[in-house]
Amino acid sequence: MIKRIYPVLADFAVGETSRPMPRARWCLRYQEASCTRMPRFKLSLLVRSSASKLCTMADANGAMGCGLQAGARRESQSELLGRRGRGQRRAERRVEAFENRARQPIRGRGRRRTDVVIYLAHSSLMPRPAPQAVLRRLASTFTQRPSPPKSHLHAPLPSNSFPQGYVLTGLHAGVKKKAGVPDVAVILSTVQDRKTAAAACFTRNAFKAAPVLVSDEILTKNGGYASAVVVNSGCANAVTGKQGMEDAWAMVKATDALLPTKEDHPQTLVMSTGVIGQNLPISKILSGISAAQASLGSDFASWELAAKAFMTTDTFPKLRSRVFKIKGVEYRMAGMDKGAGMIHPDMGPASTFSSAPRQLHATLLGCIMTDAAVSPRSLQNALTYAVDRSFNSISVDGDMSTNDSIYVLANGAAAPSAAVIDEQTDPEAYEAFKTELTDFAADLAKLVVRDGEGATKFVTVTVKGAPSYGDAHRVASRISTSALVKTALYGEDANWGRILAATGSVPFSAPTPTSAAPVIDPSKVSVTLVPADGSAPLPVLVNGEPEKVDEVRAKEIMVQEDFELLVDLKMGEEQATYWTCDFSYEYVSINGDYRS
Known part of the structure; x- marks a missing residue:
């Protein structure tokens, strides 16, 4: 009967059957005999079911016995038995609860679900067995579904749909362990006859990462202008103290050196994503930034490499572009973002425009570039509005990151003679641009949800x-x-x-003073x-x-x-x-x- 009920366990366990439990509930006890590298254990299989269901349930959970076979390594022992101390007593209480439940009458407890409880306890090393782990399986009416295919969400884009006046690339600098996987991206505006306006929305998490603090300071000092973005994935540079700030500033300085024109103030915004609490391998990143100059480009392949350098647990690079017109002038917009888990952003505008309404908005990073000319304040207001209705309106798991950041650069390369879009001087053009930016940001934000970790809906x-x-x-x-x-x-x-x-x-x-809540x-x-x-x-x-x-x-x-x-x-x-x-x-x- 042992072989028929649970063949995997029977391969290593020998023992006797205890007294029958009433109403088709019984306990099978085994004493391990052949294990030499582990202490001896007593294994109890407590089953509440009809006899006809027992074999099916045992087969469905047969994998549980695999880690308990004779000769198992110490790693398996540690994994199965857990840790001593408070965890040990917690396991004991769970086992006692299961045993008390088994003694109760079946009536009123339901008959449709089968519970299998397996616990291990030292039998020869202690006066009284001390349970160390409880493994539980519940019969279910459905099985795990795989995530739907996502390959169709990434496809080549026409090179003429990307904004003018930008060069970028992505490369492997060594932040990620796997060779050949891009982990550093560099994005540069090449326009020299006018400043590139920049806007940002940052996380409102109390533990803001070093790149968030550095980028906010740069935008504040520059009055809403910046010409470059540098990104690393694989390490968040968050909660890294003074060293983290120094590393972020080093990335800014190295990227500024690649710009065609030199300014008195730093011109590069920084982004980092990955594991929190670890220092950057800064020497590798700085070498990667310097090497990026040789591969900068403006075609689809260059944009794709940059998008791939953003990725962590993402399953595909999230890249989009569009062409639009405002008052007869043709502009382009392209952008990339990343995110699959720790997604429930709460971002507000940069300190430069702290008087603007701070809208509620993981790690989620995004960078949007346009060749339209927009004033810094209007660009920030448009981004704040857009983020509230896009990135601020998505959730994968409800957790906010320390690094959430969305940047927008507007260099005006499409029409150097066209007037700068400003909400004060030309409200109509501003509203049209805000609508385009909001729709585009929503497209990027939806890609994050579709790529949510394990998501099937x-x-x-x-x-x-x-x-x-x-x-x-x-x-x-x-x-x-x-x-x-x-x-x-x-x-x-x-x-x-x-x-x-x-x-x-x-x-x-x-x-309010005039109305009730x-x-x-x-x-x-x-x-x-x-x-x-x-x-x-x-x-x-x-x-x-x-x-x-x-x-x-x-x-x-x-x-x-x-x-x-x-x-x-x-x-x-x-x-x-x-x-x-x-x-x-x-x-x-x-x-x-x-x-x-």
Whole structure:
């Protein structure tokens, strides 16, 4: 019977069967005999099931026994048994709870799920066995789905769609261990007859990384002008103290040396992404920056190399370009970003324009270049507005990075004789540029969500009928970051109760001297599933009343990679949109193995 129930364990374990447990529950005890490099262990397999299900469950979890076979190395022992001390007592309490549960009557405990609990305990080295680890498997109704293919999200772009007056490249400097993988990017504006305007939105995390602090200082001293960007991936240069600041300034100085014109003030903005708390291999990076001069270019291959140098856990380089016209003048815009995990940005404008409204916005890095001429203040205001409706409206896991940064450079190379776009002197041209920048930033931001770690869904969360944009945005953010909502998305479960619970947990705007704080009315809220193919939406809650949901239709919508969750508060006229993804097994695996 031992061989039939759990063949993997039976290969190394011999022992006796304990007394039968009532109502088809029993305990099989084994005493290891042949292991010479590990202490002897007593293994208990506690099964609550019918006999007909036992073999199936054992086969499904057969891999559990593989790490326990005779002759296992000390590494396996350490991994399986965990650590002593508080962890040991915690494991003991869990085992005791499982044993107490096994003694209880089956009635009222449910019969559809099978629990398998395996614990190990020293049997010969201690007076009383001390459990060190608990491994648990629960039978499930679905299996892990692979992430959808993403190769179609990156394709060659026409070289004439990139803005004029920029050269750039990406190369391997040695920050990343794998040879040949780009980890340093250099972007230069080559325009010499006018200054290149620059704008930035930085993380509002209290632990701002050195490149964030340095870049903010440069923009402040230069009054909103900068001509270059240098990026490294593989090391965040965050929480690195005085040495981190010195390294960031060294990167600025090395990149300034590549510019065609020399200025009194530093002209390079810095970006870093990777592991927090580690110092940069600065000598390798400085050598890489110097070597970049030989490979600078303006074609698609050069832009692609730079985009690849941004990547960490990304699965594809995120690069986009577009051509647009303002008052008959043709301009171009191109940009790249990176991000797949630690994504829930909260960025505000640079200190240069601290009087501008600081909008709420992992690691997420982005750099956008245009050949339009825009005044520094107008460029910053346009970027702040765009970021709030793009990068500030995405979430993969709800975690904000120390390094989040978005930069925009505008060099005016497309039309040297054209007037500078400014919101004061030409509001019409400014609004047109702001719209183009916002749409372009949203395209880049969506790529981050589609490449979310382990993501299998791309979900648009729209909240309408709010008293203000800020209220709508907060509700959409809360829904998008809810772990229960995101796991329901992965399970393709139309669990609108989780959406409603997230909606009701958000505080609305504070009261004003002339009006009370708005309060949500549950009897007016509606929730709808909207398919991306344009077919009929499926209401699941209408004016606070549950609808009789067609589960087949709901499944048809949620099985798709793209769909929308629409929440109508019926409290006002404002609305906001968020883009999010689901939580999968793969997300846990990636972040359990990768130090961020």
